[in-house]
Amino acid sequence: MKHLLWLTLFAVLSLTLGSCAPKPDQQTAIQERYLFSPDSLLVHIKTLSSDAFEGRRTGTPGAEKAKNYIIEKFSRLQVLPFVPDYQQPFSFTARDKTYNGVNVLGLIKGTQHPDDYIVISAHYDHEGIKNNQIYNGADDDASGTAALFAFAEYFEKHPPEHSVILAAFDAEELGLAGSHHFVDNSIVPLTNIKLNINMDMISRSDNNELYAVGTAYNDTLKEVISQYKNPENFALLMGHDGKDGLQNWTMSSDHAPFHKKDIPFLYFGVADHKDYHKPTDDFENIHPEFYNKAVKTVISIFSTLDGIRF
Incomplete structure (x- = not known):
């Protein structure tokens, strides 16, 4: 009788536990919360x-090494070259000196609108060495550059509807020279570039706040950002666009040349820190946890916008 009771109890427990276990479609949904590898994201920014x-x-052996690192990762993540060998070289003069820079441009072909483009950008240059001190620029802007690789990982399982140019711009710190060269010498008609999503300083915030700039200039962008549901201990805010009394970031990074060409933009960044x-x-x-949430947020916003015809 005891054996019979134990068998009955085991059967009941098995049915109960089985009903609580995720079904295959639920398991897929849980797994897809991880749109990229958080560990890889940290490895890239640290490197x-x-x-x-x-x-x-710009123009130093360190910049050359960073350029080669980005090219190698794009290639490994199956990002196509948008230009030969991913490289768009350019020259410019700043502060009475001539520089040679290189934008690194990758391509993900769109499944529905291959001739329309969304440019997702970050700058890979920083301040270099001053007074024998290395300015490593982890937040500014290794954070945005590493996020480009997270996007590439995301696209491996979630191909975009629009074609996407993953742009690692050079010489942002020298007057946005790389992004200016990109739009002034556009390889595709500017009318085919529907949106720029720019990431510059997205890896730390004492208040867990990430700003989205650009909504003041486009009602569609404003609606999408306003409807975003923030994860716990994280806030995506609109502002810094010259219309709210805060510091105006409209021209502060590589989104500015796009804005000057009347191309809608979203700039994701944090407030200046010490x-x-x-x-x-x-x-x-x-702040690794904040950084992970910030990148997931930008990817989520992209996913929504990718389904919209601009």
Whole structure:
């Protein structure tokens, strides 16, 4: 009788536990919450902001090393070259000096609108070495550059409807020279570039706040951002567009040349922190949990916008 009771209890428990276990479609949904590898994201930002890259100043061996790192990762993540060998070289003069820069441009072909483009950008250059100190630029902007690889991982399982140009711009710190060259020498008609999503400083915030700039200039973008549901301990805010009394970031990074060409843009960034443009902007000072949420947020916003015809 005891054996019969135990068998009956085991059967009941098995049915109960089985009903609580995720079904195959539920398991897929749970797994797809992880749109990219958080560990890889941290490896990339740590590597690019290490002393080995010497602050990634435009035209230096450190910048060359960063360029090669980005190309290698794009290739490994099956990102197509948008230009030969991913490289768009350019020359410019800034501060009475001539520089040679290189934008790194990858392509993900769209499944529904292959001739319309969304440019997802970040700048890979930083301040280099000053007074024998390396300015590693972990937040500014190894954070955005590493996020480009997270997007590439996402696209492996979620191909975009629009074609996407993953743009690692050079010489942002020298007057946005790389992004200016990109739009002034556009490889595709500018009318075919429907949106720029720019990421510059997205890996740390004492208040867990990420700003989305650009909504003041486009009602569709404003609606999408306003409807975004924030994860716990994270806030996506609109502002810094010159219309709210806050510092105006409309022209502050590589989204500015797109805006000047009347191309809608969203700039994702955090408020300036104590290590901004200082040699202490190191990997050890980023906020990994916030950074992970920030990248997931930008990807989520992209996913929504990718389904809209601009």
